Every structure is written in C-alpha cells, then in structure tokens.
Amino acid sequence: MNTLRHRAAPAAALQSAPFLFQGPTGAIGASGPLQPLPRGPIATLPDRIAKAMQHIPPSGIIGGALPFERDGDDCLWLAEQTHHTPLDPRLPPEATLTWSVTPEPSAEDYAASVAQALTLMERHASLPDPLRKIVLARTLALSADRAIPVASVLARLAQDASVTAFQVALPDTTDNAQPRTLIGASPELLLRKTGAEILSHPLAGSAKRRADPEQDRAAAQALAASAKDLREHAIVVEFILDILTPHCRTLTAPSGPEITSSDTMWHLGTPIKGTLKDPDTPSVLIASLLHPTPAVCGAPRDRAAQLIRQLEPVARDFYAGSVGWTDATGDGAWYVTIRCAEIQGHRARLYAGAGIVPGSVPALEAAETGAKFGALLRALGLAHDMAIPTETN
C-alpha cells in the first residue's frame, strides 16, 4: 500500500468517511459514491457479499462492522473508490472538554460477575464439554460538555504505530439521532487475506505497560511465564486452527506465543499463517467463520455467549465484533473490535473485556479491563489510568 504518494487530508474532511483504517500497513478507506449493503446476520452474509461482489468496480471496496452477536445485523457499505490517504497527524489544539464518567457496571460489580463465572466453571468442570473460558466486559459511559471531536480523537489513536486505528459509521438508533460512530485502536488482526495467503494474529493474555522501563520489562516477562495466561491464549489458537484447517492447503502456527505490545498493553500473540484452498473466498467471509473467537467470547463459543448475555448489564452491540474491508479481488483485513468506543454527539461508551479461566482473580481482571480503557481515555484527553481500581494500580 503506497501511503507516501498521498498528502494528508485534513482530519475534518475524513470525519464523514463511512469507514477508514490506519495501521502499520498503511491507510485505507471508502471514497466516492457509496451504498449500504442490506443489513443482516452472518448466516446471510455469503449471499449478500456474493451479490455485492457482482457490482463492485475494480477500484471499489466493501467495509464496515460485524456486531458481536453472530445473529445481529451487520453494518457494511460498498464504496466505488478506495482511498489511501493517511490521517493528518497535526492535531487541533488540545481539547478541553469537561467530562462525567460513569462505569457501567462498577468495577466491584464487574469483579462479582467474574467470581460468578469462576464458580460456574468450577461447578461445571466435570460435565461433558465444560465452559473453559469466558471473556467478560465492562463499559464506561462518558458525557462531555460539547460534541466529541471524532476526527481528532481518531488521529490521536493513530499515533500508536502498533495498532490499527479505525472509524466506522454506525446505523442511527432513531430517525433524527446524531450520527453514531465506532472508533478504536485495535491491536488484534482477526484475518488478513492477500491472494491465497492468510494471516490471523490472535491476542490473549495481557499486562499493563509501566512507565518505568525496568518494571515494564518485568511485566512482559511475568506475562510470558504466566501459566494462567498461556492457558487462556492456547484456547484461542486451538479454536482458530480448528476453524481454518478445512479451508486451508497449509496452516502453521509457532508452538508458543510471542510477546507483543501497544503503547498501553503487553499481550501474548500468535501469528497463524495459511494458504487457502479457494483463494477467491472474500476475506470478510473467512473472518466471519472465525468471529467471535475465544479472545473476545469464550469456549465453547455458544455457551460463553449465552453467559455473557446473562452477566453483562450493557449489550455489546458492535464491541467485540469485527471491523474491516474487502476489495474487489476479495483481499482485505478484518480486525477484532476492541479498545474502542461508540461516539454519538457529546456521549461516548467505552468497552473493555478480559478473558476468564479457572485461576483468574476477579480484582485483577477488573484492573486489566481498567488498563485496557487507557488508549481511548488518553485519546479523549482523560487520564489513561482513571478506570483502574486504586488498590490494584
């Protein structure tokens, strides 16, 4: 992807783009005439994509967001042109918004749900195919005294060169509502397809980055040696290999995870590489087979999803879904929708989750989710660690 050829567009000009992504491999987004794809669940996606692929011009792109729930309606567009214009790194003056922040649920209630999930796992351990992992999330409901400047928040998220910053326009909730936008900085690649080659780079197992370099290195080393995190991670890799195997001629993964990082978090990550049997399958369809992986849902998938619905007080909507794009050849990239917020006017809802396996400690999982809000909080001009309960900070 050639990003040098293009001059940066003013952030405001890109604010209305229905989808755009900027990460280590460059910037890509929709431009030109646009039409929404009919909305629907994953079960009808192959049909809807096949129809859209009949009409896509060679320079076109399909992109948008899949929700967390496989039977929820997605939000995809077909744009006749693709742009590769990077976000303008020159930020407008420091925003001075005044905020109110309400955790929903509170960190204490979240920890109580984690404890409940652990009890259930223990009680079901002797049943056939027991629940082995569940990812539980919490949210922060933010309200500012003015409209949130989406474009400059996105530009700030994109300053972390190790993540993919994204923006996707979401369907309006009511007829005359203000536009809803999903923005985020995903560190996790669900699936990239280039010709017959595919790459998935799941993350699971996390530790907060530290300001002090020695403590920061120690946190990474402790993560790499944590049996609990290695178990949590292995469940995701096993799931992805199982799903991809029937679709691949070759499929390889290293025997253990590597340490990866964003500006705010350390993670365990495993690059899984494959060659597709049918290289014409559009990337969004392979991504939709994988989604949601146990990195954001759990194992077994359906049982975890059901318990998530029971234990989480706020619906996930597009959080823990997938955002991405597919071009006219079917190539594309789909990311796990994490480290994200839904923004509407002066309100934002931030989401963060953590994988729970036997051995997880509720208060530490509350702290981990608190740290995962950091990238968004900082981009909004708030203290990155304000959601980490003080006794664990």
Ligand SMILES: C=C(O[C@@H]1C=C(C(=O)O)C=C[C@H]1O)C(=O)O
């Ligand atoms: C669920 C989230 O992150 C996921 C969960 C992780 C974990 O439990 O260690 C790590 C990376 C992500 O796959 C999130 O950030 O909201």
